[in-house]
Amino acid sequence: MTSPLLEQLIDAFRVLPGVGQKSAQRMAYHVLERERDGGRRLAEALAAAVDKVGHCTRCRDFSEAEVCATCASPARDVQQLCVVESPADRLAIEQATGYRGLYYVLQGRLSPLDGIGPNELGLDRLGERLAEGEVIEMIIATNPTVEGEATAHYLGQLARRHKVRPSRLTHGVPLGGELEYVDRGTLSHAFGSRSEMP
Amino acid sequence: MTSPLLEQLIDAFRVLPGVGQKSAQRMAYHVLERERDGGRRLAEALAAAVDKVGHCTRCRDFSEAEVCATCASPARDVQQLCVVESPADRLAIEQATGYRGLYYVLQGRLSPLDGIGPNELGLDRLGERLAEGEVIEMIIATNPTVEGEATAHYLGQLARRHKVRPSRLTHGVPLGGELEYVDRGTLSHAFGSRSEMP
Structure with missing residues (x-):
């Protein structure tokens, strides 16, 4: 590696889900070659979110306010x-x-x-x-x-x-799916709980 | 969205190559749920690399020094x-x-x-x-x-x-590949430039 900072960046990208060594390299090179502004924005958004986003006291979803919108x-x-x-x-x-x-x-x-x-x-x-x-x-x-x-x-x-x-939520056959590929448990359940056509 | 900062983060992730809306959501949730320290490190590494990594004056590769290592x-x-x-x-x-x-x-x-x-x-x-x-x-x-x-x-x-x-670099059949799946141009070139076995 020619640049220790680049090496650190590649390493840091690997905390993201599904990102291994090759993807991390690709991301680092992409940001440095073509997206420096986007990279700066990402760094700021990440720092702000990690520091300020907590949980809503009502619903426990992510929120930076005490009660979410x-x-x-x-x-x-x-x-x-x-x-x-x-x-x-x-x-x-x-x-x-x-x-x-x-x-x-x-x-x-x-x-x-x-x-x-x-x-x-x-x-x-x-x-x-x-x-x-x-x-x-x-x-x-x-x-x-x-x-x-x-x-x-x-x-x-x-x-x-x-x-x-x-x-x-109702269990059953997904819309747009093909019966052939639906798993046995789901198909058996959908068959057993069939409803009369209107 | 319950959090504007989270929304900005998801949006910012989309500058990365191959990252669409769904992957960006997954990355943002992953960082906030499980990797706040890693997220902080990534933000710092990204800011440092984007600001300081330039090009080596000798080889034009990325480097934060004037001449790379x-x-x-x-x-x-x-x-x-x-x-x-x-x-x-x-x-x-x-x-x-x-x-x-x-x-x-x-x-x-x-x-x-x-x-x-x-x-x-x-x-x-x-x-x-x-x-x-x-x-x-x-x-x-x-x-x-x-x-x-x-x-x-x-x-x-x-x-x-x-x-x-x-x-x-020599062109030819990749090591470990199967001839059946090598493209015609490469196969024809490799056949034409065959060498005698030692």
Whole structure:
């Protein structure tokens, strides 16, 4: 390497997910050759986000304010609360659906073997929130994995304890997919829960 | 989006090559969820590299010093000069071969339609360097593309004008490849230039 700073930059790029030695080299060369301004902006955005972005005290999603814009918005329906595992899941739902209620981001899922119990996911605070009595429906949108299902089960009980109606995303055949390539579990479930055509 | 800073970060990540909206989101969430220290290091490395890394005055490769470590090293053979298109090409040769000579990085290739002529590639300075008389062999390692070949042709003439011996990387069948999948041009060339077995 001709430049120690360049070497450090390549090394630093490897903290990004899915970026190995070759991609890191490509990114470093690209920034230095063609995108110095963009690189400067990225450095500033990164430093600002890492230092200032914390968690919203209401929904636990990322936010630099104490209460995020969604939680603070008077336009959202406080009677619906959608519980997701991660900020990325929340974003996917927000972008794909017309949902106008609020969110609660667990930042994980129940996983006793990794030491992640109800407290680590802020379920005590979620309970307090349900106890406030505003929420009528809790939409449980954890991932359809074993741990996600266990978390959903726990959340369902929590909701019922506070007289909140729990609901769950429908499982079934994805739109636009081909039956041939749908996994057996999903196909069997979709077949068993078939509905009459209108 | 719950956080404007997060939104800016996702946007800023998109200057990196091969990073679209989804990857940028994934990178931003990954850094904030799991790699705040790494993110801080990346921001610092990026700011430092963008501000301080310029070009070596001898070889035109990236360097924060006026003359890079390779050009300044007394251990390198000044009689051999390897000309490459990009810093990445130089790095690939340095990592794969035992080459101990010096390099010259064009930072591009001849491309008259894009306004890239001999001066943009520093070929005037390369000519002056050859005129110094130290270099005996010039290894032309431009890419085997139409523009790379044209550049190689020009470089070969430049070398001969200064009584320097030009050489070129061998074309042929890649090691470990299968003949079935080698492109026709390469196979035909390798067949035509076959050598007797020892």
